[in-house]
Amino acid sequence: MLAAVVLFIVGLVLLIKGGDWFVDGATGIAKRFHVPELLIGATVVSIGTTLPEVMVSATSAVGGHGEIAYGNAIGSVICNTALIAGLTIAIKPSKVERKTLRTPVAFFFAAAVFYMVTAYTAGRFSRVSGLLLLLIFLVYMVSTVMQIGKMPGQKVAEEPLLQAASLSSREESSANPVSEEEKSGSMGKDLLLLVVGAALIAVGARLLVDNGTYIAQAIGVPESVIALTFVALGTSLPELVTAITSLAKGHGALSLGNIIGANLFNLVLVSGLSVTLAPFDIPQNATIAGYNASLVLDIPVMLFVMLFLTIPALAREKLTRFQGIVLLLVYGAFCAIQFTI
DSSP: OHHHHHHHHHHHHHHHHHHHHHHHHHHHHHHHTTOOHHHHIIIIIHHHHHHHHHHHHHHHHHTTOHHHHHHHHHHHHHIIIIIIIHHHHHHSOOBOOHHHHHHHHHHHHHHHHHHHHIIIIISEEOHHHHHHHHHHHHHHHHHHHHHHHTOHHHHHHHHHHHHHHHHHHHHHHHHSOOOHHHHHHHHHHHHHHHHHHHHHHHHHHHHHHHHHHHHHHHHTOOHHHHIIIIIHHHHTHHHHHHHHHHHHTTOTTHHHHHHHHHHHHIIIIIHHHHHHHSOEEOOOSOEETTEEHIIIIIHHHHHHHHHHHHHHHHHHSBOOHHHHHHHHHHHHHHHHHHTTO
16 A cells, blocks of 8 residues: 555656656747747647646546546646636736637637536547547637737737847857757757656556556545546646746746646546547446536536636636635535545
C-alpha cells in the first residue's frame, strides 16, 4: 500500500514536470516561427496544461476504467473553476475582457449541453459521441485562429513593441553576437523539452492510473470518487501553477482564459479522445435519493460553477471576491459530499 502511495505521488510529480516542460518547449518553438503569443496562449498553453487529463483519461478508458476517465474530466472542470479560479479571485479580483471570453465560453456551454443530452438520455458515451466532441474541439481551434487573425488592433498594438524589440535585438547583437550554433542549440533544447515532457506525461499518467485504481480498491472508495477529487486535483496542478504565477506577477486575470480553455478541452478533447478510444457507460457507483449521483451532483455542480464564474464576468467585465469565496465553499462542500455518499 505504501509503495502504491509513493508511486501515485511520483506519477503526479512526473505529470506536473512533464506538462511544464512540454509547454516551455512548445511555446519556444512557436515563438521561433513567429506565431502570435495570443495564439500560443489560446492553443498551446491550454492544450499543454490539459495534457495530464488527456493522458490519464485516455489511459484509463483503454484500460477499462471508464469511471476514472469520466470522473477526471468533470472533476477537473470543477477543480479548475471552483478551486483554482475561486482561489485566484478570492485573493485578488480583477477585470476581464469580454471579447476574449466570448468564444471559449460559448463553445464550453455548447459542449456541455451536448454532454448533458448524451449523459441524461443515453446513459452512455459511444464512439460517435466521442468523434462529435473531437469535432467541436477542431471547430473551436479553427474559430480561435480566425478570430485572432481578424483583430486589427493587435497588429497596431504590437508594432511599437516589435520595433522596440527589433532595436533592442540589434543593440544586443552588436554587443553580444549570437552564433548560428547557439540559435540551433536553443531550437534543439525546445525540441528536447517537447519530447521529454511528453514522455514524462505518459509515464506519470500510467503510474497515476494504476496506483490510483489500486488505492481506491484497497480502501473501498469508488474509482469515480478518486477521479473526481484526488486525480482531478493532481492533473489540474498545471493550471494551479499558472494561476499562482499570474497572481504573483499582478496579472490575476491572465489565468482565467487558460482555465476556461482548459475546461473546454476537458469536455471536448479529454472526453472526446477517451470515448473514441474506448466507449463507456456513465458510472453508477453511488446514488442520491435513488438517482445516479453523477447525474444529480457532478454534472449540475460543473455547470453551476462555470455559470457562476462566467456570466457575471461577461456582464460586468470584472470578477469579485464574493465569487471566489462562493466557488471555494462550493468546492469544499462538493468534496465533502463525495466522501459521504
